[in-house]
Structures are given as C-alpha cells and as structure tokens.
Amino acid sequence: MFELRSNPQASVKADLLSGLTVALALVPEAVAFAFVAGVEPMVGLYAAFMVGLITALIGGRPGMISGATGALAVVMVALVAQHGVQYLFATVVLMGILQILAGALKLGKFIRLVPHPVMLGFVNGLAIVIFLAQLGQFKEADASGQMVWMQGEALFTMLGLVALTMAIIHFLPKLTRAIPSSLAAILVVTGLVHGLGLDTASVIDFVRSMTGDAEATLKGTLPSFAIPMVPLNWETLTIIFPYALVLAAIGLIESLLTLTLVDELTQTRGQGNRECVGQGVANVATGFFGGMGGCAMIGQSMININSGGRSRLSGASAALFLLGFILFGAHLIEMIPVAALVGVMFMVVLGTFEWSSFRIMRKVPKADALVIVLVSGVTVITDLAVAVLVGVIVSALRFAWDHATHMTAQTETDDNGWKIYKPQGPLFFASVTSFLDMFDAKNDPQDVVVDFGDSRVADHSALEAIDTLAERYLREGKTLHLRHLSPECRKLLHKAGDLVEVNVLEDPTYKVATDELG
Template sequence: MTDPLRNLKHEWLGNVRADLLAGLVVALALIPEAIAFSIIAGVDPKIGLYASFSIAVLTSIVGGRPGMISAATAATAVVMVTLVRDHGLQYLLACTVLTGVIQIAAGWLKLARVMRFVSRSVMTGFVNALAILIFLAQLPELIDVPPMTYALVALGLAIIYLVPRFISVIPSPLICIVIITAIVWGFGLDLRTVGDMGELPDTLPIFLLPDVPLTLETLWIILPYSIAVAAVGLLESMMTAQIVDELTDTTGNKNRECIGQGVANTVTGFLGGMAGCAMIGQSIINVKSGGRGRLSGFFAGCGLLFMILVLGDLVSEIPMAALVAIMIMVSVGTFSWSSIKALRTNPRSSSIVMLSTVALVVYTHNLAIGVAFGVLLSALFFAAKIAQLFRVTSTITPDGRTRTYTVEGQIFFASAEPFERAFDFREAPDSVIIDVSKAHIWDISSVAAVDMVILKFRREGTQVDLVGMNEASETIVDKLGVADQPGAMDKLMGH
C-alpha cells in the first residue's frame, strides 16, 4: 500500500471507536452553541445548525488538520451582525460564499506561514482569553435559575473529572449528559433545556443560490464583511490547529486547512448556512474525549444533523446544566494555568503582551483585534530589544588622520537614530572607515541613516569608505542609497 493510501486509511480508520464516541459528544455540544451563535448573528437557529453540520463534515474531508472541529462560531457571527441587520439573510449567505473563496485563495497563496509571526505570548493570551469567553458564555445559564441547576452542574463536573478514574471506554462528558438527563426526566424537574434555546429544524438543507442581485453594488456591500470574516476565521483556525498539534503531538497541513475552511464556507453559503471556522472549545472536547482522526469531525457533523432531524424531540430535552458543565470543563482545560505562575519569571515584555491580548479580546469579544494588537506589541518589544544589541566603537591611527568606526548589530528603523549619533562629525579627520562587517543593513531607514552619515562627513571634507557589507546589505544600499547622486542631501532632507 502506498504512503498516501496508508496515511488516508490511518486518518479515517486508525481510531474508529474513540473517534465515533468523541464525535457523538461534540455533536451534542454543538447544538446549543450553534443556536446561540445564530442568535448572536440575528438569524434563525437553523442557519447556525445547518452551517455546523456542513462545515464539520466538509473540513473533516478536505481540511488539513485531522481531529479538529470546525462549525459556526461566535468569532465569525459577531462580524456579520451589522450585515444581517442592514441587508438581511440573503446577503449573509452571499457573504459566506465570498468568504470561502477568499480563504481558498489564502490557502493557495500559502498565507498560513504568517502564523510564524504570532509569538508564544500572543498564543497564550489568545488561549486564556478564549477560556474566559467560554466561561462567560455560560453565565446566562447560571443566573436567575432554580437552585437545582447549580447542583446538577456540580454533579456534571464531578462526573466529568472523577469517572475517567474508573471508566475510560466511554468519554466522561457523554456519561455526564446521559446521567443528568436521566435525573431530570426521572424526577420531572422543570429546568432549562436545549429546546428552550430555539426550534430545531426538521428538514435537510437545500442547495440554493443566495437571492441577491449579481451586481457590483452587491459585491461592495459584502466584500468588507467577507474579508473580515475570512481573516477572523483563518486566524482562529490556524491558532486552533496549532493548539491541537501540541495536544496530540502531531502536525497538520495549515495551508490545506485554509483551503478546507474555504471550501466548507463556500458550500455552506449555498446550503443556507452562515460562515464558520475551527472551534477551540469543541476541538479540545474532541481531543480530550479521544478523537484524533477525520472520522470524529465527520461523525460530529453527521451526528448533529441526525440528532436534530430524527432525535430532535429527545435532544431538545437535554438539560442545559449538563452542557454547561461540559463547557466549564473546556474552559478550565483551555486556560493555561502555568502562565499565571510564569508571570513572575517570564520577561516583563512577554507578560505585558500576554495580559494585553487577554484584556483586549475579553473586552472587545473580538479575537482578531486582540491577537493583532498582541502581534503588534510583540513586534515593538522585539524591535526595541534588537535595537539595544546595536553598538558602534571606533579607533584612530596614531597620526590622527584616519578613524575607523566598527558597527555591530542590526541597523534598521529602531536603531537608525542611535547609529547616526554614534559618529563625531566635528572631529573631521582626513578619512573615515565605516566597517559594517559585523552588522546588517535592513531597510530604507537604515540606508538613509548610512547615507546621512556619509554625506555629513563629506561636508566636513572627510573621505568616507564603507567596507565589509554582506551581499544582502550591499544589494539594498545599491538599490536605495543616494549618497553618490547629485543633490543627495536635499533628497534625504525631503527637499
């Protein structure tokens, strides 16, 4: 058997029992969340449920990260609120299709590699913020409810954490759902159930074109939302994929995952569903329940559709207390508790980045804004640190006629000003040698700084030789430098 076929068989059939059981747990947990996210977006619950089915199934087939669960999410729902309010459901469906096309293009362009620029501090902040948001999302189910709800949530948590010590064959979250549902039914308790969140659909989704005018005006309406949803979706998906990589000690194909997310969203828009992406909470439920292969995501999607169409009456009776207990477990398991202890030992800049990411994500409920700010802050701290490693030393010949400046470190926008200040232009020896063999010239700011130093020395009648440039530095200086051009000083000064 060839390697591709062997890999395909392993991804689908290498963990069948655990994948099926994990997929069942995920399917149950997807129902209330899909309904809640539909409400957030301002659409009928079936829009989120159809989306969760379609996206989960398609990403399990064409995605690049086995074991990761994708469906309708809050991160994408909040971006689409204004579009639905101002233009209606059909524009949301058109937006979902275009979102998918943009994500497919991102995968073909291999934009997943930009994840290399997301630091560990930002990742930790993202995870911690998501854990807090998952917990906060459960609070409405814990406020102004009968006291028995608290008892059942506590019982559910006890089952989830204690049962695995004695039973490992069946995922403890599934046991939690069964036992708490049986208690509520057996004692006839009047508690909030899944059915109270919205009516479940009773028909299969139908393939239809979004009913919008095929005009440039429509494109300009949906394009900004599609770009935003595509960016948020890919960001959360890539981060979730990285987390699942670490949890399972395996590696997924990030660029294939971008394409898979795009295919799923494009098809979902034609099936009457809203855009979605990877779900870190459901992915962790899947992994902790034993799900590792593509079968878990596929069965989660198919199981979701089967439950709402065939077992809808039973599913609607599942107490929310059971699902709240599962999501609290996810919240606790998602949060990086070691990062709290590490605040005392980590560099202050890393701690500031992590805490800022958490604070902004929780405050805005927008993962993209928080992560973008964290990445920007990381870049600023990194630039400041690299700039501090820069130095210039000098020696002069015994006759005082030639001074040699030795530059060490990185010359770029953050170190350009210190570079200029390191030279004494009033000394005016006969000649100056600037040795950059231990340095690297990076950008237009550093080239301008080098030009300015050369021109200031020449203005004082000093001959200047720039020596030791590596090939990359020489290339950028030859391309952007103006020191040897007529009117060079005026060009540098912007005249």
C-alpha cells in the first residue's frame, strides 16, 4: 500500500524537490482558505498536512496533491458561523465516512459519465478561479484599514517580481532541469527582495492582514487527537449531515476530475475508487486532529507534475515539508515574497487553461461549445460541483435529444403481404414519440411485424410505448407480431406480451432499465 516510488519514471531527487516547491505554495493557499471558512490559519495548515500526507500514501493517484481547498471552504463558512468550529470537525469526520462508503460501493466509476466538454469547462473555469484568487494579492491596506488596489511604486515592484518569477519558470527548463524552475524562481526572487531591501509584502504580511493580528505567526505544534466536542444526538446529525453530504460530493468530484486530468498529463491511469477511500480516510483523520478537511488541488497538482513529481513520495514529502515549516522553519516561510508565489500560480493558470478550446470550439458541435462555456462560467460564479452537474445534465439532454430525433424505421412487405417495420436506434423515454409516429395502424395490412433486431428497448417508457402500439392494432382488429425482444422485455410487457414471437437463438439478452426487475 505504501509504495512511495510506484512510478518507474519518478526519481527521488525530482520528487523531493517538487515536494518542497509544492509545500512553499501550499502555505498561503491553506491560510487563505482557512480565512474563507472562518477558522484559524493553523486549522487550514493542519488540513493541508494531514490530507496531503494520507492521500499521497493510500490514495489512487500518485503525484496528485490534496489539501484544504476553496471549493470546500465556501461551504464550510456558514456552518462555522452558525455552530462553531467543533461542528466543522464533526462534519469533516462524517464527510470522510461518506467518501469511504462511496469508494467501497465503487461509485468512482461514475466519473466516466463526465463528457470531455465538461472536463474542458472544468479546467478552464478552475484556471480562471485560480487567477482571480491571485488578484487579491494586488491590494493593500490604506490608512483606514480598508483594502485598496496597489498604486505607484508598490504596484510596479509587485508586477516586476511576478514577471521575473514567471520568466524564470519559463526559461530555466531550457537551460537546466537540475532543479524545478518554480523552486528556483521562489529562491531567486526571495533572495533578490531581501538582498536589495525591496518593500513588498511577504507571506507573514499576508497572514497578518488576513487575521488582523499583528503578532500572528506560522509557527505551530504537532496536531493533537481530539474528539469533536459536539453532543452525540439526533439534532447534531441533522445539523452536520447536509453539510457533510455536500462537502463529500464536492470533494470527490474535484478529486476525481483532477485525477482524470493528471492521468492525461502523465499518460498513466489512477484508481478512482481507491482515491475515494483515500480522501475519506484523510478527512476522517483530519477531523479528529483539528483540520478543516480537504480534497485534491488542481493548482498544486500541476506544480508537482510540472516540477517532475510523479510518485507518492512527491505528495508525502510536500506534506512533511509543510509540517517541518510549521514546527521548525516558520521564519523561513514567512519571509518569502507573496509576489513569487503569485508568479508561480499565474504560470499554473497558463498551464491549466485549455487554450486549444478556443480553436476547437469552431469545429465541435455548437452544443459542446455551449457546454464548455457554460461549465467554465458556472465554476467561476458558483462552485465546481454545481458546474459539473449542470454540464452533465445539459450534455445528457443533448445526447437524449439527438438519439430521439434519429429514431427511424425501415419498412418492407414480405411474400405473405405482411408489413415489416425494422426500427433503427434505441427506444427510450425521449424517442417513444418518434417511434409511435412511424406506424399507421389504420392503413396497415392485417398482419404487421415489428422487428427489434436493430433497436434496443432501453427503459420502462419504451415498454409502455410497445404496449400502446399493441393496443392501437388490437383496436383495429389487426395482428401485431413482435420479434427479437429480450426475455426481460417479454416479462415486463403487459398488454403486448402474447404478441411476442420467441426465438431463443436470435433474441437479445440485454436487460431493460426498470424498477420492476429489482
């Protein structure tokens, strides 16, 4: 289970250096998301450490980074505001249990139902969200304490350092890959700022502005085990269960979509169900150790992959480096310029956004182009789970409509004068109207055959349509012959059952979607 170097393409050096790079970028993200959720910075940092370590060790995707995320934080804030942080810890534990159940029930496979246009919209929307989140770093407090946009020298210094960071990340790999370019950029910019005495915000300035505490620090202790201090009764369950269910769904959707993206980048295959269990175990543990819970992080995962991290060692080392910073190296992390981390995240944005989607949108069907834009927009406006749900629903409706309108039938008359209908395409809820409109019971001959050899009866609506068709011909005093129906169809047909002609060798064996067979 703990195969730290499961990927043959990975190297210890690359994994450790990429882990260090990721850990540096995790600090401000964890603090920011803790602030969004309304909890102390250390709650976010503990979550980043514990979720990152456990999912790296037992999750289903080596090289993927997990931690505290904004998608979960925006859901948590209402719970914390109304009931306090202890209820959040209890919710995170229940969230983890639900995710373990999802993995045990093999629900990870349903990520296959997410169409490619939804995936494109997901990564584009998330890239925009990451970009917008960085814009807050271009604000500073004025004399009254209000956050306003930087101006003058402060703005030019910030922009210059961001541009320098991005330039190093872009050009250094052309010269050497001995050290991850993101890590090199952070070290160079940090050295430049302190060597020249440049006046620009550092990580500790960011933390203090977020907390409003001029003495705030990132130095902490090891997280300690504690059972959430909430009443163990029905009322508590009614409070935390709705939040846990939403958080579990969002966490799994974001994790599985990120897993799919990393699969594409590395040309390898992760294990979705194992990732569900890994995320669940991580969140259960985090809830008992004072963390806010988390899921996969696309930004940090991109940093890790681009820095050469491929195996479980990269994710585990990132978490352990983060813990080391908290325990022993807080003063080193606190001095890193925010501009350097913003530059790193801007490069993540450029690498995450699917720029090819602009080119292919003129070539793919308009419905797919609409889905890409729709999912991107909803991701930015609301959250990831809603965006993916909307995208899947729109894609499913479009798929159903296309197949409904493509329902056709070939007709012929045999030597006996019987008219034979051969439906083409699936018969399901959306195509039943087209199916019924193909037949002319009044003008058809005495004997009519419906041959389902090139069709498939998919659901209960289709069965009802066949029964309705049988009624029409019975009212006209004509005989309807139904051929090539599966045994399940024959069993569930009520009014047309006696009209089915059985051919054991040729009849299909597929099952029809209906509760009656359950």
